[in-house]
Amino acid sequence: MLIVNFSTFPELETERLKFRRADLNDINGLFALRSDIEIMKYIPRPVATTLEEISEFLKLTDEKISANEMINWVITLKDDPKMIGTIGYYHIKPEHYRAEIGYMLLPEFQGKGYITEAINEVVNYGFNEMKFHSIEALIDPANLASASVLEKCNFIKEGYFKESEFYNGQFIDTVIYSKLKG
Numbered sequence: 001m002l003i004v005n006f007s008t009f010p011e012l013e014t015e016r017l018k019f020r021r022a023d024l025n026d027i028n029g030l031f032a033l034r035s036d037i038e039i040m041k042y043i044p045r046p047v048a049t050t051l052e053e054i055s056e057f058l059k060l061t062d063e064k065i066s067a068n069e070m071i072n073w074v075i076t077l078k079d080d081p082k083m084i085g086t087i088g089y090y091h092i093k094p095e096h097y098r099a100e101i102g103y104m105l106l107p108e109f110q111g112k113g114y115i116t117e118a119i120n121e122v123v124n125y126g127f128n129e130m131k132f133h134s135i136e137a138l139i140d141p142a143n144l145a146s147a148s149v150l151e152k153c154n155f156i157k158e159g160y161f162k163e164s165e166f167y168n169g170q171f172i173d174t175v176i177y178s179k180l181k182g
Helices: 024-034 051-066 114-128 143-153
Strands: 017-021 071-077 080-093 097-106 134-139 156-167 169-181
Touching: 017 114, 024 051, 024 080, 051 071, 071 114, 080 114, 097 114, 114 134, 114 143, 134 143, 143 169
Parallel strands: 097 134
Antiparallel strands: 017 071, 071 080, 080 097, 134 169, 156 169
């Protein structure tokens, strides 16, 4: 079985981006992401309405990282420590050498190739350092931008699940993309 250990938090870097652990300085950026109705319309989670909710989210995220249950990076530009998005592995399944990748990017940074660059780096880290065999992404079928970026990163659409999740009083469809270590 895969051993996951985030006791030393891994900071990553690409040509244009840095990836670091979130801290209290990121609370406004996280609020901007998680309170944006347009960003959250494809994510079956409540839209944030207060900074206190983000503080609790940050605390829960830290606890899960410390328990080696997930990892979440803040994405910044190399020359600016201000958060532009997040990316991470959720639902890590060590027994299956598999995890789910998820990501969010502030609107003013979308369409510039940042999320493609971020996914490629985090997938590379997942396969080469964490030793995953496969990585999945579950998305809303209407999220065509996310589907496009996953395909650009060589993820394969594996399935369309009708009414597979229950959120906000209704059943919703999901699409699963996956990538195998190659």
